[in-house]
Structures are given as structure tokens and as C-alpha cells.
Amino acid sequence: MDFATKVENDKRENTYIDPSAGKVSLRRYTEDWLNGVLLSGGTCESYERILRLHVLPHLGRKTIAQVAAADVEALYARWAKGRAKPNTIDARSIALSSLFSHAVRHRRISSNPVKEAEPSDLRRSAYRRITWRFFGGLSGRNVAPTGPGRPASR
Template structure:
């Protein structure tokens, strides 16, 4: 079949794609896609950051029709060399695939190169509780990071919040031993092209949805320093917090802990002290308990010991009372 005949067939089947439609650069198309696609503010912030920092430096100058599955696989390999975790690579892959799927739907290209590329493995990694900061290190970090940001450290450590969630807590959100997590702080580019921080719905939640988390009484004195603001009274967004965190780590001479390690520490402390995993999953705001089990299930309080105790208590007395004495058993064997 010659090209002209194929083109006519594609037009009849409404599958024709004008070869010139894909001659827009990845950089330009990414900007158009982010501006047009309706998405939650938190998702928009994440996707914009992924494109700006991890996709456009490598693919930005190519046209969307020039990007191949091989290009995508090379991008995965680069991210691995940069020590990106498997779940981080998968998050970037999802964003990249979303952009190219949009181009396919709008007949800018025929196929999505991300779907054609070999998907990188993404096993859910168990949290290594031994690699988390100690209680003394957390306390030192809270002091070193300064009085403005100290409440965020303790909110993450004592309630398992994400960074953006800790920056979105108001005094009235903490009452009667419960923290009502309602919002997160994100940073997005507004219609004028300026980056602004704003409050957004929680991850995996719609506008107005919230979840409760048990809050220790020791958090209540910190409420007067909420919400967390900078010296000028402006909002602090997660990347700014990370910079202050990294500087505090350096001054203290501590390992390269991530602020998210405080969330892992909270899960470790609760589960290793017998708090039910389904409750921990709900309080963490996970979309599925499977995520919690896969990452933290090994931390549940002495699971194998409790299993042995339950079975021994249930069957032990019956089994022991039903066994003949060793001497009698030996006699029976001889007689047999």
C-alpha cells in the first residue's frame, strides 16, 4: 500500500495524523499540556517540577514526534544513574506518559513512546527502620532548624504528616487530642507565569475532604506558632523547607536524612508498639492498605512471636495431653 492510499484509509477511519502536527518541541508542548489539563494543584505542582527538572533538560529540544521508545528508556537509565528510587522513576514515567497520551488523543502523534518503552521495575521497597534518624537527632534538628519551622518537624514526627501537610496546619486543626488534616501547601505557576504557594486538597483527596490523626498533648503548645509563615508573613512551601532542613543537617553533621523520614519514623514507632496497621494506614492517608503493608508490614509488633503464642495457647494443652509418655511410646513400637 502506497503512502497516498494509506493516508486516505486513515482519513476514512479517523486515524489520520498530519505529519506536521508533531513538529512542536517537547518543551512547548509540555507547557501547553500543563496549562490545559485540569488537575489538582498538588498534581500540577508535581508534574511541572518533573518536567522542568527531569524531562526537559534531556528531551526539551526534540519535537514530540521525534521522541522514541529508545529515548524514553535512555531517560529511565539516566534517572537510575542519578540514584532516583524506583517509585520516583515511576512517578516521573506517569507524568511523561500523560503528556504523550494527550498528544495522541489530540492527533499530534500516532503512538505514545512511553507505552512502547520497556516499563522500569517498581518493587515497593520496605522501609529500613535502622536508617531513620534517632529520637535525639530529630530533637536536635527541630532546634537547629529554627523556631519558625520547628513545629513542622514535630508535626511530621508526631503525626506522620507529609511536608506540605505539616505546612498547612492551623491552630484550630488541633483539638481534643486529634489533628484534623485538611490541606497541604503546594507551589504552582499561576496564569501570569509566576510561582506562587497556595493551599490545596490533600493527596488522594478531593476539595473539602480531610482525615483525623491522633495528636499527643505535647503538640498543643506549638499551636500558637501555626500556621507556619516566613518573616514577611508569606507561606512557606515544601522546597523552601527542604533547603532549611538540608542546611540544618549540614550544621549538625548528620547523614543526609530526608524530611519524609520523619513520616517513616512515625509509622515505625506506632507499628512496632502494637498500633493496628489498618489504623496506621488510614491515619497516613494511604490510598490502599496494601501500600502500608508492603512498606511497613515487617515492623508490626512481634508478629511471629504473637502467632506462636496464639497457636500454643489454643492447641498446646490438647496436643500435650494427647501424647503418650515417651516410655509407653517406645514400648508400643517394640511390641509392634
């Protein structure tokens, strides 16, 4: 199928996204989104602070269409290297994902790069520790992670 046919089909199926719609900078889109989104006062302040301090300095010059899962993964790595805890990374990720979900709903971009990104190693390892402790506690056994050089249980 050629490009023109695909565009016409997407328009007919109401799935077409105009490429120019995603050409707004992430910094500008963030400002517009925060001014128009309906969030509680504390949530809005928290999101604004997270985006201003931890996202825009690194991605603010990109357009929203240019931000990819790899960029989000690089942010996770930067945050982890800066000693951010897993729950802090999660909170930052939620704010960023909310912004991109809005852009998807408003047909600025076709997909949310935060949802496509792999979680950081720090978040994955913390999740495994929590899961093992929780399920080990349910079984009444102290279950430890298994893998090379690790026993199956102790």
C-alpha cells in the same frame, strides 16, 4: 498500498495523523499542556516540576514526534544512574506518559513512547523483590528469587 492511498484510507477511517502536528518541541507542548490540562493543583505542580527538572533538560529540544521509546528508556537509565528509587522513576514516568497520552488523544502523534518503553532494570528488579516477598509471605514460605546460583527456596 501506496502512500496516497494509505493517507486517504486513514482519513476515511478517522485515524490519519498529520505529520506536521507532531513538529512542536516537547518543551513547547509541555507548556501548552500544563496550561490547559485539568489536574488538581498539587498534581499539576508535581508534573510541572518533574517535567522541568527531569525530562525537558534531556528531551526538550526534540519534537514530540521525535521522542521514541529508546529516548524514554535512556531517561530511565539516567534516572536510575542518578540513584532515583523505583517509585520516583514510576512517578516521573506517569507524568511523562500523561503528557504523551494527551498528544495521542489530540492526534499530534500516533503512539505514546512511554507505553512502548521497557521499564528500567532498577524498576524490574525492585518489582521482582516485592513480588517474591509478597507471594512468599502468602504461602507461608520465604521464597527467594531463583536463577543461576540461587536456590529455589530457602
